[in-house]
Amino acid sequence: MIDYQLLDALAAIVSEKGFEKAAKKLFITQSAVSRRIHQLESMIGEPVLIRKQPPKPTAIGKRLLNHLQQVRQLEVALSIRSLADENLQDSPLTVKLAANADSLATWLPEALMLPKAEKVCDFRFEIIAEDQSIALKRMKAGEVMVCICSNEEPINGGLVSALGAFRYKVIASPNFVKRHNITSVEQLTELPCLVYDEHDKLQHQLLNELNKSVPKYTHICPSSEGFKQAMIAGLGYGLLPTLQLGDAIEQGELIDLVPGYFIDVPLYWHYWQTESPQLKSLRNFAIKVASNKLETLA
Amino acid sequence: MIDYQLLDALAAIVSEKGFEKAAKKLFITQSAVSRRIHQLESMIGEPVLIRKQPPKPTAIGKRLLNHLQQVRQLEVALSIRSLADENLQDSPLTVKLAANADSLATWLPEALMLPKAEKVCDFRFEIIAEDQSIALKRMKAGEVMVCICSNEEPINGGLVSALGAFRYKVIASPNFVKRHNITSVEQLTELPCLVYDEHDKLQHQLLNELNKSVPKYTHICPSSEGFKQAMIAGLGYGLLPTLQLGDAIEQGELIDLVPGYFIDVPLYWHYWQTESPQLKSLRNFAIKVASNKLETLA
Incomplete structure (x- = not known):
């Protein structure tokens, strides 16, 4: 079993763009962050980070982050069952999402505004604007949970819903x-x-x-x-x-x-097989909004 | 005197994101591109490129590119004097420009549409959208000729015109x-x-x-x-x-x-001291459009 503290440290370094800020985010010392990365690297047997400013994950580092993203989603799905509706309003679920700029400027914001009746929890969106032809790389790299792009082929471990054109x-x-x-x-x-x-x-x-x-x-x-x-x-x-x-x-x-x-240009909603119920409700609502705004796929 | 073929090779590798594509752009072989970079590095005495995918300039590499950008502008200013109006319509001047996204979405496109009467030549715009607080880095790195951002301080070798707020x-x-x-x-x-x-x-x-x-x-x-x-x-x-x-x-x-x-939020037009007449006419027109659209600076 992987020690997820180590992967969390890796993810924090990448998202916060440095060891010092990662330490702040995780409420540990900077040397503890370094230790976790060393431990992870000696476990894997190769570097997980390219040491430069900002630090970037190596190929194996990306695969680990991708894996972590899926585990986090599983954990979200788990917690919703155990915690029921308790305090969900207070802790919004962060959804990292890559989308093409034209979606972001037109139909997508409305599609992220899930009506209260269909909402399992509050969302906090971190959107990355990316060309529709390359956004999927962000998902492969484990950086996002959802990717809206023109590629029809699901990635490894992923599934795809058609949105329209x-x-x-x-x-x-x-x-x-x-x-x-x-x-x-x-x-x-x-x-x-x-x-x-x-x-x-x-x-x-x-x-x-x-x-x-x-x-x-x-x-x-x-x-x-x-x-x-x-x-x-x-x-x-x-x-x-x-x-x-x-x-x-x-x-x-x-x-x-x-x-x-x-x-x-067709558009697809890419998601992980381990999709949580919250993200499923979001996807279903987005499909509904898209069907009103986009053209029907040929 | 610097051999500008070497700097051109460096610029092509950075802009094309690789040795192979740089070779294509320069119509030379890939090994000729490598040779030029080696020559440049043995002249300077340190690496000008970080060898990764895509290759990035080192600090000294950035300073060289910055210098090249200024020399190119001087050359443009020179050619307009020698060539007079001959065939200017046929070869638009490429203007690389970094601007904040809000300018790009509002007043800037109109400001780039210089009326025929004030036009010295045709322009071809390559715009980079960048946060107003960091766009100036693109100019320091020698990637752009013009930068529209909220920083009032001109960079080394640069000047600044106020646009409004x-x-x-x-x-x-x-x-x-x-x-x-x-x-x-x-x-x-x-x-x-x-x-x-x-x-x-x-x-x-x-x-x-x-x-x-x-x-x-x-x-x-x-x-x-x-x-x-x-x-x-x-x-x-x-x-x-x-x-x-x-x-x-x-x-x-x-x-x-x-x-x-x-x-x-104030906005400034950053340009090089070596500004060509073409870019000067563009700047003056942009200042005019901005004065109608933006608030007066306090």
Whole structure:
């Protein structure tokens, strides 16, 4: 049996980004924290931490943290049965969750607001914003309990629920269209294109489908709302979720450049097989909210 | 005189996150890239790269990259004089810029859309979203040409222009106020509070000023628009820029919890002393837009 005090020390060092702060969090001395890590490493036979600022888990360290995350969830599930409803209001359950920025800026906050009737306990959310294509790495590394991303394949020890699809449309402002005198989609290849970050390949997919080309000229703008504001300002065109459009098209602020065309990006809720009843109630509510907000998966 | 081929190799390895991709970017072989780094290190007498995945510059490596960034700007300023207006339309100038997420979601995109009359060339923006308190590190590290943050002190070799101040107000939704039966600000300490990320200390400042306390119960939500959506959904209260409020208060979606109270966070435009004419025109236009959107600095 693993001594979980040792894993707790590892987790605290990683989350608090240092031995000193970890000691404070665990209410022990810094040398006690160091001792626990040494003990863990002599038990495992290899380093669990890369000693730099901030300290990072090694590959085996990540596997241990991943394991700890699952054990903690099991413990939460256990405690709810034994403690019944006693004092649950006073100790919210911390849910670490990785989600893509577009979800965070649109449907997700509402989905985290579980109605009282369906609530087993209070939640405290620690959200990590991550590109939908890479958020799952956070789950594999044992950093989060839930991951909302476009990957359909569950990870080892994990399960997956479908949420729906984000519908992206090709959007620009009227002044952008006028300035570049856009009359056909072939022109888009040469015009300034907005890209969220280095992982965002949606605009590349668009130009590949429309023109068999890649964007020649991109602005990088890593903010969901900033993306929309950059479109309104006329910096470039790009793919925007219909959920973010609001009434911008009706108001004449933005234009759908390729009416009838869209890219649907599926979204999935990844969770551990050891899901606690609390997280299950959260997942079920999120699925309900998503089904009202997102497109139905093809 | 430094051999800038060597610094270019270092910059490419850091930006491309590896030797192989750097080689591709520079159109040379991977072993040529390695050779350049070895040459640089034997010249300097210490390592410029931490060899891990992805490779990171050492302290001296960062200083070299910082220097390279300034030299590149000087070169841009030079080329504009020699090339005059010839073909400038065809080769946009890449501007790497670090900004706080709230600027990116509100006034900044408009400020980057320089009108044709004031434009010396086309820009291609690579924006990095960073907390206002730490964005300046990106500039010190030589990763960006411009940094928009709350730090008033220019860095070594840099200058600073004041932009104005972000005004933050204490905001929650009507259902949040009703559910927690909020009648006085003293209650806020115990109630769920929204925090952008680990660097965001605004809510701590608020509770310290109002109640001499710290938030007991925080949700972490690293998205400007997600922050507002989480408030509307009723997950917690927090500080929201008045620029992001829109008509949410008039529409009854959100409530100003402490009318008359606000926190003003100053914003500055950091740039290098070697600023090119193109970046100067950009800075002047940004100052103009900011003066219309932000509060006047006290």
